[in-house]
Amino acid sequence: MKIHPSHLLLLVLVHLLTLSPLRAQEDSWHSLFNGKDLSGWKELNGAHVWEVKDGMIVGRTVPGQPNGFLCTEQEFGDFVLELEVSVDTLMNNSGIQFRSQSYPEYRNGRVHGYQMEVDPKPQQWSGAIYEEGADRGWIYPPEKMNEAAKTAFKRDDKDGYQWNHYRIEAVGPIIRTWVNGVPVAHLVDDRFLKGFIGLQLHANNENDPQGSFSIRFRNIRIQKGSLDLTPLEDRVPVVNLLASSNTSARPDNPTFLRIEQDLDASSIAVYSENKSHPILTQSAKPDERPYLHPILAPDGNGELTEYRPAHHPHQTGIYWGLKRVNERDYFMNWDRDYWRRVSASVLKDSGEKVNWQTVYEMLDENGKTLMVETQTWSLQAFADRYVLDLEWQGEAKMDVVMGKFYVGGLFVRMPWVPETVGEIVSASGHEGMELEGQRAIWSDIGIKLDGREDFARIAILDHPDNAAFPTPWRVDSQMGLGPSRQILGDWALAAGESETIRYRLVIYTGAEDKAMLTEVWKDFFGRE
Template sequence: MKSPTLASLLLLLYAGFLAPFTMPAQAQDWQSLFNGKDLSGWRELNGAHKWEVRDGMIVGSTVPGQPNGFLCTEQQFGDFVLELEVSVDTLMNNSGIQFRSKSYPEYKNGRVHGYQMEIDPKPQQWSGAIYEEGADRGWIYPPEKMGPEAKAAFKRDDKNGYQWNHYRIEAVGPIIRTWVNGVPVAHLEDDRYLRGFIGLQLHANNENDPQGSFSIRFRNIRIQQGSLELTPMEDQVPVVSLLPSSRAPRPKNALSLRIDQDQEAARIEVYAADKNRPVLTQRALPDQRPYLHPILAPDGKGELTEYRPDHHPHQTGIYWGLKRVNERDFFMNWNRDYWRRISASVQPDSGETVRWQTVYEMLDESGEVLMVETQNWSLQAYADRYVLDLEWQGEAKKEVLMGKFYVGGLFVRMPWVPETICEILGASGQEGMELEGQRAIWSDIGIKLDGREDFARIAILDHPDNAAFPTPWRVDSQMGLGPSRQILGDWGLAAGESETIRYRLLIYTGEEDKALKAEVWKDFFGGN
């Protein structure tokens, strides 16, 4: 009997089969993505081609000289099974089905990027392979991995007219699999994109092409979400895994915690039950912005946060600071006449999860309240990691406008000197300053603290319900990092209006663990 691989364990996990003592959720009913009458729920991105509805089909026709164009769903999807039928002119260059795809103005002028299941009418027979459109990796399930039956599955148009091909994509966590006309084609393990839109591609053709315009037709487009029953995959289909190499299993059992509050010192501390040093400290002084510092590495070797370093004296540990709130700067100004504490409290409980709350008034120049900021925190600790959740709520007491700026919101200040060995990674493959101003569902900041040979890390995971999701990131070159809605532009609240923003912080050690982040992120928002 074969030993289970990391990929097979992940597949079970994401399919919902490893949740003990619970009844499995049911798969949702199939949802049609095309009503057969018009293009409601779809939008064109990139090229300016011709898209129309004809006889219950979506028909796309190329405009010579235009770049690749995509008809994309307005809705985004995470885990799903997608089915549709496609017929394509034999002379068309190629096409594809985009999924878990993205388009941001700040990334290559909005270029669509993400996974693409190939539609290939040419004799080379590449249909069903997987390409990374618009990014850096190209073929990620290359055609040479396809077997003879898979290559022969696609039916080209012939003299008898349209030949309809049935396409199926299953995407659950990092497991992606494709079928053409019921024949299994690709089995990919990758986690660069975990959520995004679905798109239909019209490939560019040369403006001087003597053949002129080409067309492709789609129909019966439907999707299923929920707890999915995945189709068995034939053993002869090679698996291409782009996940990190398998590591020893991480501990599953949470540690027992206790939480203590010293009202006089304005300090809240969280301890593992058998330790004398707190794993985390919350400071909540009467006239200063609240912050978390220090945070101890899960193995006890070093502190992951820093207190007001010379290079950024307004920053301490993990904190929330908005810029340009009615032109008032709560990011740079951490005390004086900007903040006034209302309360700091703990949930008087010990166990596997501890919770606490801080409530502060944010003051204008005359001392009147602009907003009331509430931070609800919870922490779970394991032998090798912490899971720290923040629910931030801002309630406007008068009309407020948060002006566009390159920073503002949750921020992490890690220790840094010029000799520090460190790395910053984004969910879409960004490294270091490449992440600055870019959107990503998570970021991971790692540092080699004094006394340790490996990295200590803080990963910040965005929540799909956040208004700016996926939120763009502020990165500075001295190991400061945070997501910021303000990068996208102005946003405001009317008097009495509130907004809630949620993040999860994963604190761990060692090499980057994408599989762990995917698991923890999916658990954060409920999985689809």
């Protein structure tokens, strides 16, 4: 289908006008409170008073009772939560529980999990994150808050209730909070990936004013599915608590690598030290989409990529292909009517890290250049793994819209037949096909190749600077895997604009090594 230029420009303008990070897809919001009664909620721990009044949930403390919580009966994993809160200034504090748990085996059902602070005290800690009922206490501590965050919360005054708008974004290990539109916390942590949401009534301590105090909540709503997350902000410090390991992100003794380019064969081959067979080969033919294949396991036992299998003949090892670029399909089509090589060059041909680059024109139906795609690759090899980085850049030569689709972008095809034993795991806790369409900062494919007793693995790590981070994942029934921004909806580039997307791939063998991947991701992230 052809798009008239005037219609395409309108699509681009509409897209650019709707890129606000706080834009909500109204039809995907779900109310957690009906404004009439406490259906869907239950009280846990303390015996306080909870009631519905004038469209609000009102909680009132009962002296002598411990912390109490009004909790959703439903559990949530990845979500955006918004609500409004007003609290008596004499109350000790309160909080919004999320991804929280309660079961008899843990301290007689003690509510525990993440809590976004509601603090009416002059210390101004609202929006920080506390681990309620567990061992770590402040996990996004108040001292990390900047001045704008500390002054965002409005205390009740002589004029009555002062409503504060709270927002929590939780996707995989990425957790962010806002108070009245001001960003407060940015936490990276994976202790709790799913749980209920709760409203806290905090017991006053011995030195606090004594009596019965109230807190009010209203307009409680949640968004799941295609989440519209807010980009990172440099002024909000990141606290990264992902589990560390004894495995270094940069192990000792990287292998010396060398590149040999064969201009006749249109290939770039990477060799390890003095070995005669390449560990990785880049195909870069003049009129065919570039791809990586084969890639050998770090111990040399088996090829980890597959070339055009019968079940998906368009899939070629590790490759990049966008869907619906002005309604043209560059994911399934790889030949001369769609692609034209500009260059394939070696940037660094030897050392502990080698680099190379391919530049291709993506052609429209008339043979004109729609976009120029540049892939810059770098590789390091160690005794137990390869670390392969991709920086993809797309430069639009005319206005383009990448249409919403369930796949499009980087994709990995490992060998698969119906008898294949394998697994797909992710940082978000999703496994196999349940990862389809879900966000995660990394995902890991493990397959048992012929001749191996253990798994051969390729993990893909997302980068926080990518516009869709954490990016949703496409998973097919033959264990093909790739991150895809297009799952979230249309995105556009005007003529002359470009976009850069970065991924890191870790190629290794054996059992899933979450701790190692966490360390490698933190190194890729570049922040502590």
